[in-house]
Amino acid sequence: MNKLTQYGWNTSWDHEWSKEDRSLLKPGRITADFGQMYRVYTSEGEVWGELSGKMKHTLQSGDPSPAVGDWVELQLLEGEGRGIIHGILDRKTSISRQKAGAKSAQEQLIAANVDILFLVTSLNDDYNPRRMERYLIMAWNSGVSPVILLSKADLCDDAEVKAAEMELIAPGVPVHAISALEDLGKDAVIGYLKEGVTVALTGSSGCGKSTIVNWLAGTSEQRTQGIREDDSRGRHTTTHRELFLLPQGGLMVDTPGMRELQLYDDDGGGWEQVFADIEAIGEGCRFADCQHINEAGCAVRVAVNAGEIDEKRLLNYRKTQRELQFQMKKEARSQRKMNRKDRSVKEPVRRKSSFWNSRLNEE
Template sequence: MNIQNYGWNSRLEEQWSNVDHTDHVPGRIIADFGQKVRMITASGEIWGACSGRLRSELINRGTGLAVGDWIQVQLLPNEDKGIIHGVLPRQTCISRQSAGVSTVEEQIIAANVDILFLVSALNDDYNVRRMERYLIMAWNSGVSPVILLSKSDLCENVKLKVAEMELAAPGVPVHAVSASNDLGKSLLDAYIKPGVTLALVGSSGCGKSTIVNWLSGSNIQHTQGVREDDSRGRHTTTHRELFLLPQGGVMVDTPGMRELRLYEDEGGLALAFADIECIGKRCRFADCKHEGEVGCAIEESIRTGELDQKRVLNYRKTQKELAFQARKEARSHARVTGSKSKERERSQVRNKWKKDIEID
């Protein structure tokens, strides 16, 4: 098995030479099933799990393993298994806020991805405002986003939809494709090269698994139809998995997202709404909140039609959401830090008490 096909390169080789890898071999996580992962090494595919020490380190750092991670693996003799002892530094990390939790927790979708296909079907799934949120996630992760408008055979005004999406995503490639009618495949093949890792994200039923099968030329992913009344699909993909493509390169398919809760902002908001940020610099006052103040360039741009009001409203909403989450995370961190400080104080008192007893 040649792990170069899965993206191993000279940069990773240099990282590998700088870690203690005695009795370990490099590998990559290609599927995540919760407690266990599937990984690829030069010996082939095997099952793996973290060592106790690595598991404790990951818990302390508030993170975990992810599909796409490059890892240090101890192969177990005569077994189709291995123990993971370390993770090489990630070049990119796609994540969102975990759903259904009261605190701000990161859920990693995939690691070490080069190009992220943001998929939206040209049926009732089509939503420009949601795509703006996907773009923030992409820019925050450090990957290069590409927007795919799938199921173009179901749309009568494809050019209009592409133009609309291009306005909402300045500088980001937008491609309309149809796997069922084999339209636009050559456009996507241009991104698939040896050593390149791609990933697909989108809502349930948008056609991600169908695209994986289409690009691979085989049915490597199970697919299902969507409900005709609302164009929604079920979670065909139930776990994250990485597939080797015949053109070279690998692709990560992910479960559909019913909602995208952004984890934190590392400049993605400014990049996704670069046009608004640029116009905002023309406001009369530096601290303008763009909500009706005198001399607000953004309000003026809405009046003249230079900016779409719905886009500006989404910008404001997302800006407030990220600010709220940052405050919530800061409060959570303060509580944890305070608890640790109190525990240290109690520990110091206990140690002093023990010493006093010993002296007596």
């Protein structure tokens, strides 16, 4: 198992593994997801993994597919350089978002068993505090520790001002202005990359995530390309999720850029944590159900008028609240639909059973 420690295996995972008889299986960590196939690191090296028939059937019921960072139960096929994935160990953390375009509430798992999440935004036209609030909600809900990276600091004359603005919307969250081009802030970032620690990168397309991976690795692990000058946006350079072992000893997951982050749920209380200042001031409102729009005695509106709260932050507070409430309703509708489907399958069986019972009673 020693080779696995650099990929995050520890006594906690060892204890989890020993709970069941897995003598015919080996643990492995998914390092890349290509849809039907996975790259998995094991104590015997890296192999290709595919799902067992039973797992494929289970996933059809709506369970999330294995994700980069997952620890899996693997049956190695000797001499073939591949294995069959029979199960997933319980995740310690999972970074999720609402699946884009889905009519019902559907979780899209981005990465699993991540310790630290680097929230990346570049200091050009991509810079957007309101978007960062959404990323922070996702981070807190995932159970990971967020760190904000302001990339491309060489393109900005007031990087310190932008960093201070981010610190205001994310109290207690580390904020670092960095530049791969000028090698700025590298020591601060490397400080998070300890052996066995998994760090994931997320942010909009073109914010410099792949550049950061290459910068820290000292090699061209990820392909990069330029951004459009008119809107500072990039195309999806990274097309799949992948986990890299860095020379500093840490692990890093690069993910495709997000043009839009749709929040999935708020089980971890991320929304309240991001907007804790507004929630605290709101306790002073006259009405317990105050929406902070134009109600009499609204303490939040008083704070906005006094310049203590940014009006745009309050608007995002209400917008993300509505979005999460809507997702909860969609999830409830999906659950009711599944329950009706289950009943429709079971009902004919019950009717048939009742028919034969009545015949037996007559006899």
